[in-house]
Amino acid sequence: MPQKKIAFIFLLLNSIFLNYTFAQKINEVDKIVAKYPKNFATTEKLAERIEKDFNSDYDKARAIYSWMAFNIKYDFNAFLNPPRTQGFSYSTEAEKQRKIKQINDNLIEKTFKSQKAVCEGFTALYQHLTSLVGLKCEIIRGDSKISVRDIGRKTTSSNHAWNMVLIDKKWVLVDVTWGQGYYDSSKGRMVADFSSIYFDTDPDYFFAKHFPDSGSYLGNRLSKEDFLDGPLIYNKTIEFDYKIKSPESGLIEVKRGDKITFEIKNVSKSNQVFYLNKYNKPVKVQNSKEKRGGLEFQILYDANVGEYITIFIDTNSIVSFKIVSK
Structure with missing residues (x-):
């Protein structure tokens, strides 16, 4: 997925001017996870710790979100200077799938060890960790609405990625990338500022800011016109349920x-x-x-x-x- 997208630039630059405030209420799961080590030897060790501390699937999914949002940072340098797309050759479908899996495994490992990534790394690691605790999780790619310049835009583009995780027979929307912090243009750096609102976000709010490439959610068509022409909402709108x-x-x-x-x-x-x-x-x-x-x-x-x-x-x-x- 292309990384250098102008839409995300507008998010970063407007976050300070429009007074994004990311400090959120921290629940009991977050308080426990906040005491975890910043580094684990393997993703399996982290998953074992989460399974030991939490019983419900919901709390496990939240714990993974929280640990990642606390510890994985957005790689702004990689966003500005994305690596070349990694190509490969193959002779059979099985070989193709093996190579795709290897590329994905490398991305997960790099994100976990370096503790920095763009949205592709966040979503791949979240999917991997949820699978280790027995949860089904999907990666969804699509458009993001994050700047006033997005209001009334004519077309959608694939510039972002997020997750859906199945908990108690219900799909829950998750965007860990937006949960970890924001870019402070006055300081020229990313700022760690945990936000809880992009875990189990109300679909009405979520799809005001996200539009999947498929144009649908759980089999239901979403309105591209409503997404493109709708007003731009902010984090506090979601946090305080300002409809x-x-x-x-x-x-x-x-x-x-x-x-x-x-x-x-x-x-x-x-x-x-x-x-x-x-x-x-x-x-x-x-x-x-x-x-x-x-x-x-x-x-x-x-x-x-x-x-x-x-x-x-x-x-x-x-x-x-x-x-x-x-």
């Missing part, structure tokens, strides 16, 4: 003087709500009203509003829209 009710589209067609109505669930007047104008200055939302378990408010589209509107709640970026001027 964006209005506008439904990420593309807002307005003319100067129009008022844009927004409605977000699980927000109240006790929260500070604002947006940034085109001069990057915060503008506090006025005249908001509580409605159906959320908050409704309006923003006047005037000369101070830029190409995008990003709504913030208590300093955290929650949702972005693209303005299409009539």
Whole structure:
């Protein structure tokens, strides 16, 4: 899969500007795993430790996610300078499969030993570790929506990978790559910042930011139009279950003087709500009203509003829209 994709660059560069905050609630599984050694001699030793400490399949899958997110870092240098695609020749299908397996095994070993990878390494290692504790796991490749520039994009591209793991007859969505941290453009380096929200993510949130190459999830077709034209949501949106009710589209067609109505669930007047104008200055939302378990408010589209509107709640970026001027 191509690694040098502009979409992920936008994620990294926008993570600071749009105030991504990755610190998450740590559950009991995470607390136990946080005390594990940073290094294990083999993947089998790590799997044995997890099987010893946890009984349920759910906790085992979470423990693998947590250990990887705590210890495996995104390899930004490899992202910028991807190695050449490794080709090989074969004479039979069996030989082809053996060579593919060897390449995958090498990727797993390299990720585990070096403790750094891009998404392909994260997903391969997660699949391998879950298999060692007896769980079925798949690698899914597809598109990622991580920048305001992705709103209204015309086509999808294969620029990311994630996992699905089968737990108690239910497929659980997992993205370990996005759970381990973020890129700090002001410091020019990756920052370790564990996030729990990409383990067992609600599909509605997950597919607002991921679109599989197959275009389907568990046999159900997903809407490419909804993915491409939908608003951009952020980590805190998922963490606090801020459901964006209005506008439904990420593309807002307005003319100067129009008022844009927004409605977000699980927000109240006790929260500070604002947006940034085109001069990057915060503008506090006025005249908001509580409605159906959320908050409704309006923003006047005037000369101070830029190409995008990003709504913030208590300093955290929650949702972005693209303005299409009539």
